Amino acid sequence: MTEPVTSHATTTTTVPPAAVNGSAPPQPPAQAAPRRRRRMGTKISGMRIALIAGIVALILILIFIIQNAHTVSISFLGAHLHLSLAVALLLAAIAGALVMAAAGTARITELRQVMRRDRRKSEAR
Numbered sequence: 699m700t701e702p703v704t705s706h707a708t709t710t711t712t713v714p715p716a717a718v719n720g721s722a723p724p725q726p727p728a729q730a731a732p733r734r735r736r737r738m739g740t741k742i743s744g745m746r747i748a749l750i751a752g753i754v755a756l757i758l759i760l761i762f763i764i765q766n767a768h769t770v771s772i773s774f775l776g777a778h779l780h781l782s783l784a785v786a787l788l789l790a791a792i793a794g795a796l797v798m799a800a801a802g803t804a805r806i807t808e809l810r811q812v813m814r815r816d817r818r819k820s821e822a823r
Contacts, residue, residue: 759788 766784773779781789 763788 763784770783
């Protein structure tokens with residue numbers, strides 16, 4: 699009869715340090731930390747954050763207007779105006795935002811038309 703061979707000697711392996719050239723033996727994978735459940739945001743919490751951000755932005759704009767209250771002379775296409783510097787800069791920023799919004803809307807419309815055309819071509823095949 700043969701008996702199973704059992705070894706009572708325990709083997710321990712040590713991992714050598716990383717080499718200077720960056721080649722190191724593969725490390726055993728670390729145990730992943732337990733995942734935390736993310737809290738779900740609600741519509742009301744998002745609205746509250748947006749409201750707080752809006753109030754902060756209005757306070758900053760109010761400070762900007764108060765600090766830049768002196769009058770400047772503006773000439774544009776033959777029109778001559780005397781406005782507060784802050785109002786003039788805010789109007790310029792609003793005009794720039796409107797121009798960018800118009801350009802973005804035109805690009806989105808163009809992309810939708812291309813997608814619609816490609817979808818019709820693929821359905822026709």
